[in-house]
Amino acid sequence: MNKSDSEKIASVLENMGYRQALNMDKADLIVVNMCSVRQSAVDRVYGLIQKFKKLKAKNGKLKTILTGCILKKDKQKFIKGFDLILNIRDLASWPLLLKNYTAGAPNQGLNYLEIRPKYQNDFSAFIPISNGCNNACSYCVVPYVRGPLVCRDHREILEEVKNVVQKGFNPIRNAISNGAREIWLLGQNVNRYSSKSKIINFARLLKMINAIPGNFLIRFMSPHPADFSEELIDVMANSEKVAKYLNLPVQSGDNEILKKMGRPYTVEQYKSLVKKIRKKIPNINLSTDVIVGFPGETKKQFENTARLFKEIKFNIAYFAKYSPRPGTAAWQMKDDVPWKEKRRREKILREIIGKYA
Numbered sequence: 001m002n003k004s005d006s007e008k009i010a011s012v013l014e015n016m017g018y019r020q021a022l023n024m025d026k027a028d029l030i031v032v033n034m035c036s037v038r039q040s041a042v043d044r045v046y047g048l049i050q051k052f053k054k055l056k057a058k059n060g061k062l063k064t065i066l067t068g069c070i071l072k073k074d075k076q077k078f079i080k081g082f083d084l085i086l087n088i089r090d091l092a093s094w095p096l097l098l099k100n101y102t103a104g105a106p107n108q109g110l111n112y113l114e115i116r117p118k119y120q121n122d123f124s125a126f127i128p129i130s131n132g133c134n135n136a137c138s139y140c141v142v143p144y145v146r147g148p149l150v151c152r153d154h155r156e157i158l159e160e161v162k163n164v165v166q167k168g169f170n171p172i173r174n175a176i177s178n179g180a181r182e183i184w185l186l187g188q189n190v191n192r193y194s195s196k197s198k199i200i201n202f203a204r205l206l207k208m209i210n211a212i213p214g215n216f217l218i219r220f221m222s223p224h225p226a227d228f229s230e231e232l233i234d235v236m237a238n239s240e241k242v243a244k245y246l247n248l249p250v251q252s253g254d255n256e257i258l259k260k261m262g263r264p265y266t267v268e269q270y271k272s273l274v275k276k277i278r279k280k281i282p283n284i285n286l287s288t289d290v291i292v293g294f295p296g297e298t299k300k301q302f303e304n305t306a307r308l309f310k311e312i313k314f315n316i317a318y319f320a321k322y323s324p325r326p327g328t329a330a331w332q333m334k335d336d337v338p339w340k341e342k343r344r345r346e347k348i349l350r351e352i353i354g355k356y357a
Helices: 002-015 039-058 072-078 088-100 142-146 154-165 202-210 230-238 255-261 267-280 299-312 339-356
Strands: 029-034 063-068 124-128 168-170 175-177 182-186 217-221 245-247 285-292 316-321
Touching: 002 029, 002 063, 002 088, 002 124, 029 039, 039 072, 063 088, 124 154, 154 182, 154 202, 182 202, 202 217, 202 230, 230 267, 267 285, 267 299, 285 299, 285 339, 299 339, 316 339
Parallel strands: 029 063, 124 182, 182 217, 245 285, 285 316
Antiparallel strands: 168 175
C-alpha cells in the first residue's frame, strides 16, 4: 500500500510540473512517504532529518514533505524536521496546499483512491480497492492513521484493471506498454471489501476481474482469517487467473495471545480454514505473518506457535519482533519479553520455515 500511495504521489507531483530527480542531492522537493506500523520505520524517518538539514545548507530552495501513516505523537516529533506534514488522504488537495504553502487550504473533494497513479513498472500494478480498517488488533496503529474502512466502487476497480492489462500506448509512462502481467489488489483488510451497493463482495470482485480478457495473474493482500469465506475459497479455486499463493496472517499460535492481540479467531479455527483452503486448492503456496514476543507471551505460549508452524508447514513467513506502539491497546501492556529472547524465538521459527520452504 505504501508503494501504491507513492505512485499516486508521483502522479500528482508530475501533473504539477515536477520531474523526478536522479537523487536527493539534486532535488528541490523531497517527499517521505512514511509507514507507522513498526517503530523501526519511524526511527529511520527521524534519522533522515539531519541529512535534510545538510542538503538544505547546500540548496536553499529545497522543501521537504512528510506524509503517509503518521501517528499524532510522531507528528509532534517530526513537525520541526519537515517543511510540511500532509495527510495522504488529502492528496487531491496537494496542488493547492503546495501553491499556498498552508495546511489550511480547502480540500478539493476527490478521494485519493481515485487518483490515477504513475505505475512504476509494466509488469506489476498495485491497485488499492479499500483503505483503512474496522478491526481492533491491540498492537496495530492502522485504524488510527488510516481511519475506518472505505471501499472503492467496483466499477472504478474494474476499469483500472482493464486499463493496466491492455496493450498499447500508456499515457502515464508516455510509452508503449505490453500490459501488466500481475495485478495486486490492496487493502488493510482486503477481503472485507464491499461495494457501495453491498452487492459486490471481495469474492465476486475477484470473479469479475478474472473474467477480464488478458494474460495476467491476480494477487491480493492482506486478507483477514476471520473474513475468509467459503465463497472466496471457491472463487480462488475456480479462477485460472488467481495466483496459487496466499498470505494468511496468523500472528500467534496461542489462543490466549490471540485474544490479547484482539484477533477474533482461535488457533483451531485458523487450522480448519487452512485445511479447507488446501483441500480445494491443493497446490496453494501459503505464507503468514507472525509477531514474536508479544506482551506476556510465555515460553510455553511461544512453543504453541512453533508447534503450529510445524503442523501447517508454511512456505514463507514474515516475522515481526513486537515493539510497543503509542496509542494502541497493547501500549498499556508491559513489554516484558527481552529483545534477546524475541530474536531467539524468531530464529527458531525461521529454522522451522527453512525445512518446508
